[in-house]
Amino acid sequence: MCAIMFAMSKKGLSTNPYKGVRDFYPQQMAEQNYIFSVWKKIAELYGYEEYSASVLEPTELYKAKSGEEIINEQTYSFKDRGDREVTLRPEMTPTVARLVAGKRRELGFPLRWYSIPNLFRYEREQRGRLREHWQLNVDCFGATGIEIEAEIIEIADAVMKGFGGKSSDYRIKISHSAFLNNFISKKVADAELVSPLIKLIDRSSKIETDEYISRFKKIAPAWIGDPMEFVSISKVNESLAGLSEYRSIADLAELLLARGISVEISPLLTRGFDYYTGMIFEVYDTNPKNSRSLFGGGRYDNLLEIFGGERVPSVGFGMGDVTIRNFLEERNLFPGFKSTTDIYIGVIDSESLKAAYRFAKDLRSLGVRTSIDSSYRKGSDQKKSASKLAIPYFVLFGSDERDGGKCKVSDMNDGTSTFYDSAAAIAVALKKKKSRTL
Amino acid sequence: MCAIMFAMSKKGLSTNPYKGVRDFYPQQMAEQNYIFSVWKKIAELYGYEEYSASVLEPTELYKAKSGEEIINEQTYSFKDRGDREVTLRPEMTPTVARLVAGKRRELGFPLRWYSIPNLFRYEREQRGRLREHWQLNVDCFGATGIEIEAEIIEIADAVMKGFGGKSSDYRIKISHSAFLNNFISKKVADAELVSPLIKLIDRSSKIETDEYISRFKKIAPAWIGDPMEFVSISKVNESLAGLSEYRSIADLAELLLARGISVEISPLLTRGFDYYTGMIFEVYDTNPKNSRSLFGGGRYDNLLEIFGGERVPSVGFGMGDVTIRNFLEERNLFPGFKSTTDIYIGVIDSESLKAAYRFAKDLRSLGVRTSIDSSYRKGSDQKKSASKLAIPYFVLFGSDERDGGKCKVSDMNDGTSTFYDSAAAIAVALKKKKSRTL
Numbered sequence: 051m052c053a054i055m056f057a058m059s060k061k062g063l064s065t066n067p068y069k070g071v072r073d074f075y076p077q078q079m080a081e082q083n084y085i086f087s088v089w090k091k092i093a094e095l096y097g098y099e100e101y102s103a104s105v106l107e108p109t110e111l112y113k114a115k116s117g118e119e120i121i122n123e124q125t126y127s128f129k130d131r132g133d134r135e136v137t138l139r140p141e142m143t144p145t146v147a148r149l150v151a152g153k154r155r156e157l158g159f160p161l162r163w164y165s166i167p168n169l170f171r172y173e174r175e176q177r178g179r180l181r182e183h184w185q186l187n188v189d190c191f192g193a194t195g196i197e198i199e200a201e202i203i204e205i206a207d208a209v210m211k212g213f214g215g216k217s218s219d220y221r222i223k224i225s226h227s228a229f230l231n232n233f234i235s236k237k238v239a240d241a242e243l244v245s246p247l248i249k250l251i252d253r254s255s256k257i258e259t260d261e262y263i264s265r266f267k268k269i270a271p272a273w274i275g276d277p278m279e280f281v282s283i284s285k286v287n288e289s290l291a292g293l294s295e296y297r298s299i300a301d302l303a304e305l306l307l308a309r310g311i312s313v314e315i316s317p318l319l320t321r322g323f324d325y326y327t328g329m330i331f332e333v334y335d336t337n338p339k340n341s342r343s344l345f346g347g348g349r350y351d352n353l354l355e356i357f358g359g360e361r362v363p364s365v366g367f368g369m370g371d372v373t374i375r376n377f378l379e380e381r382n383l384f385p386g387f388k389s390t391t392d393i394y395i396g397v398i399d400s401e402s403l404k405a406a407y408r409f410a411k412d413l414r415s416l417g418v419r420t421s422i423d424s425s426y427r428k429g430s431d432q433k434k435s436a437s438k439l440a441i442p443y444f445v446l447f448g449s450d451e452r453d454g455g456k457c458k459v460s461d462m463n464d465g466t467s468t469f470y471d472s473a474a475a476i477a478v479a480l481k482k483k484k485s486r487t488l
Numbered sequence: 489m490c491a492i493m494f495a496m497s498k499k500g501l502s503t504n505p506y507k508g509v510r511d512f513y514p515q516q517m518a519e520q521n522y523i524f525s526v527w528k529k530i531a532e533l534y535g536y537e538e539y540s541a542s543v544l545e546p547t548e549l550y551k552a553k554s555g556e557e558i559i560n561e562q563t564y565s566f567k568d569r570g571d572r573e574v575t576l577r578p579e580m581t582p583t584v585a586r587l588v589a590g591k592r593r594e595l596g597f598p599l600r601w602y603s604i605p606n607l608f609r610y611e612r613e614q615r616g617r618l619r620e621h622w623q624l625n626v627d628c629f630g631a632t633g634i635e636i637e638a639e640i641i642e643i644a645d646a647v648m649k650g651f652g653g654k655s656s657d658y659r660i661k662i663s664h665s666a667f668l669n670n671f672i673s674k675k676v677a678d679a680e681l682v683s684p685l686i687k688l689i690d691r692s693s694k695i696e697t698d699e700y701i702s703r704f705k706k707i708a709p710a711w712i713g714d715p716m717e718f719v720s721i722s723k724v725n726e727s728l729a730g731l732s733e734y735r736s737i738a739d740l741a742e743l744l745l746a747r748g749i750s751v752e753i754s755p756l757l758t759r760g761f762d763y764y765t766g767m768i769f770e771v772y773d774t775n776p777k778n779s780r781s782l783f784g785g786g787r788y789d790n791l792l793e794i795f796g797g798e799r800v801p802s803v804g805f806g807m808g809d810v811t812i813r814n815f816l817e818e819r820n821l822f823p824g825f826k827s828t829t830d831i832y833i834g835v836i837d838s839e840s841l842k843a844a845y846r847f848a849k850d851l852r853s854l855g856v857r858t859s860i861d862s863s864y865r866k867g868s869d870q871k872k873s874a875s876k877l878a879i880p881y882f883v884l885f886g887s888d889e890r891d892g893g894k895c896k897v898s899d900m901n902d903g904t905s906t907f908y909d910s911a912a913a914i915a916v917a918l919k920k921k922k923s924r925t926l
Contacts, residue, residue, distance in 0.1 A: 062589075062793070062794055062795040062796025062797070063548060063549065063586075063794050063795050063796075064546070064548075064795075065586050065587075065589045065590030065795050066590070067541060067542060067545070067586075068542060068544050068545055068546050068572070068574055069570075069572070071541075071542035071544055072541075072542065073539075073540075073541045073542075073587055073590070074539055074540040074541060075539055075587065075591065076537040076538065076539055076601070079537075079538045079539050079540055080538075082540070083538065094828045094829070094857045095852045095855070095856075095857050095858070096852070096857075096858070096859070097829040097832070097857060097858055097859025097860070097879075098829075098859075099514040099517075099827060099828055099829065099877070100514065100517045100518075100521065100828065101511075101512055101513055101514055101517050102511075102512040102517055102520070103505060103509075103510075103511045103512060104505060104506060104509035104510065104511075104606075104620050105543065105606070106506050106509055106564075106576075106608070106620065107505070107506055108502070108506050110501060110502075111501065126544075126568065128566035128567075129566075130564065130610065131610050132507075134506070134507070136506055138544075148501075148503050148505075149503075149511055149513065151500075151503045152503030152504070152511070153513065158872070158873045158876030158877055159873075160861070160863065160873075162829075162859060163514070168542075168543070170544070172568065172569050182542050182544065193862070193863065195862070197841070197862040198862065201860075309845070355500070356500055356501050357500040357501050357502075357503050358500025358501075359500070389537060390532045390537055390538070391532070391535040391536075391537065391600075394535070403635070407747070414533045414534070417533075418533075419532045419533050419534075419535060420533070420534070420535055421534070421535025421536075421600060422535070422639075423598070424631070424633070424635040424636065424639075425598065425631065434596070435596045435597075435598075438595075438596030439537070439596055441535075
């Protein structure tokens with residue numbers, strides 16, 4: 051009995067995270083912080099202000115406007131101990147709409163807001179689709195017209211450039227949420243078929259032609275013509291020429307071009323949510339090995355109506371960390387990993403600790419991020435620890451340094467050493483050396 | 489029927505967040521970012537590196553070592569669609585223990601780590617106790633002895649100072665997790681009574697004496713002496729004099745004093761979790777109107793054993809945002825709110841937009857965070873928007889500015905105006921003016 055218990059305790063609890071979510075060890079965290087810092091920097095450069103909310107939301111928030119698939123099969127929803135239905139948010143837009151609607155009278159419009167929330171979806175794991183991801187959300191509330199739509203797309207473009215992406219690394223497709231709707235409505239009489247057909251057309255590039263046709267016939271068994279004409283850009287384009295919506299999308303494309311951003315009008319474009327009411331756009335990776343949608347957004351002028359009160363024109367986009375991380379890795383755009391700690395102080399013996407401690411205190415008071423090792427291991431082992439932690443500078447405190455002698459600081463990258471008089475001299479030198487790293 | 493539906497839609501969905509969690513509008517977000525930035529700065533100054541993990545954890549992680557009350561009644565636990573038991577983490581320590589145990593062989597010890605996770609507890613709302621809060625966690629793994637314990641307490645102290653707290657605003661109490669245990673074990677023969685008695689003693693300062701005595705008698709009906717001697721510091725102190733643990737706590741207090749941090753040895757101190765194995769400490773607000781524990785931590789050398797493998801000595805603390813927020817508000821320590829946006833460009837008419845847009849682009853390329861208003865409202869209304877958003881500078885683009893004239897920039901704080909030649913001149917001036925704000 052005792053032996054069995056011992057064996058159990060030897061094996062112990064699993065150290066794996068929950069399925070489909072990630073652990074961020076310091077290196078992954080540095081990468082994540084790098085992604086967040088680029089997002090923050092660009093959003094704020096355009097005058098957008100950060101907001102946030104809890105990941106836990108009342109389930110009813112998602113019943114009104116999200117795509118049906120999401121509420122029914124893909125959310126983490128449960129009842130709390132007080133029998134309230136709650137959901138781990140699968141997207142941020144309903145939440146931000148709730149916040150804006152809640153203080154509509156006090157807030158100054160137009161409102162430029164951004165957030166970096168984590169989002170949960172219950173789905174099978176696959177490349178770029180985890181159960182939890184983080185997403186930059188950039189939205190403007192209270193502005194109509196193409197000027198603000200251009201700004202939103204320009205920010206999306208600036209984020210890609212902020213990560214070191216070149217214009218040739220991605221392309222931006224724009225459309226209008228009414229295009230496909232309009233096209234399909236003209237072709238099929240039954241209004242109830244429009245939404246399932248749009249969803250199918252959205253999937254069409256990801257499934258075989260045979261499957262597309264068989265699914266199409268299931269949705270619209272009475273249809274006599276060729277199902278392929280719904281996914282033919284030329285056919286769709288023909289039918290759009292006269293629409294006023296087409297004019298506004300063309301004007302938007304022109305305005306963006308004048309500002310150095312070229313976009314493609316792509317009438318077959320659809321977005322996974324039902325709330326879009328105008329311009330929609332998506333950014334695609336041009337990598338031939340992995341061509342896919344990176345992120346997108348659009349205009350949703352009616353979403354705030356679910357909270358009552360008047361309409362608030364809204365436009366924005368969401369960009370996930372998992373897809374952008376793949377993009378950066380494929381193109382080798384992540385800056386090299388370096389610890390956030392600047393210097394590691396090794397200590398030879400207990401007599402040297404007091405002086406080393408004072409030295410660390412001086413460095414910290416000058417803003418130098420300093421780690422101190424009080425294990426009294428061999429100097430070479432302490433240096434190895436600094437190296438393993440990717441800390442760029444190392445100094446070993448022994449009798450010389452203790453008695454006020456110069457400090458020998460090793461540069462862990464190039465193996466060179468430099469002698470310094472004081473903590474202040476080190477602080478000045480380190481500030482000069484700081485370069486582009488995580 | 490139609491009329492009823494209209495009425496329903498007028499009322500609409502509630503804009504309230506889920507009970508016990510918070511929305512962060514830009515001003516609250518700025519406050520939150522201020523708290524996080526102080527936490528980050530101090531933790532990194534001491535060489536601690538950031539890590540993170542998902543809020544969703546396997547429930548079994550909490551079954552092994554947390555206080556029982558927490559697992560049974562206070563967690564958000566549910567089954568996912570694949571019938572796995574999951575929990576929204578109520579504390580970070582089991583998670584960080586999982587991460588360290590998972591890469592024990594690869595990581596270089598001692599490990600200095602910090603994180604700023606959100607935590608969930610299902611409990612009734614009351615001051616300082618919401619259902620979701622954020623918490624700085626600072627931990628060191630792989631180091632024994634009082635030197636690292638002193639470092640952890642010094643960081644806790646440095647965080648309080650980093651927020652502008654004075655030594656007289658708080659006091660630090662330290663103890664050893666074995667003190668009360670040892671004291672009680674000597675008095676009551678039944679080992680099963682020790683843990684419930686410690687929990688009761690922990691609550692004793694928050695409940696009436698009568699209630700304390702009646703609860704005590706329920707737990708230990710056979711006890712003959714005076715229940716009050718368990719909460720009398722002098723009685724407890726007497727019994728500790730000979731313990732080796734007492735010596736190490738006294739040495740720690742002395743070491744901290746030599747470094748300018750005075751702590752109080754307080755043997756009645758307890759912590760809510762069962763995993764502490766040595767030094768424990770708590771920081772108390774000295775505000776006479778609101779004297780309470782702000783945060784605390786301690787040594788937990790055995791926690792990693794639940795994952796199998798050898799022991800890893802560990803020490804750390806957790807500091808919640810809600811209590812620290814109350815502390816800052818009571819002492820008026822929050823810096824004033826200012827938008828993250830530096831300048832708001834108003835635009836008089838569509839002819840001026842192109843020039844204003846180019847100007848905004850120049851400013852952004854120089855790192856000036858710039859918002860541009862394309863509503864063509866009256867200039868005074870656009871200025872009002874800037875003021876409402878707490879953006880510190882405003883410039884209105886009309887025919888003069890469009891034609892390359894000087895730009896009149898209004899300082900929204902003091903009402904003065906200054907003329908500038910170029911975007912570059914504005915960028916230089918703004919950089920000089922940046923002072924301590926959110």
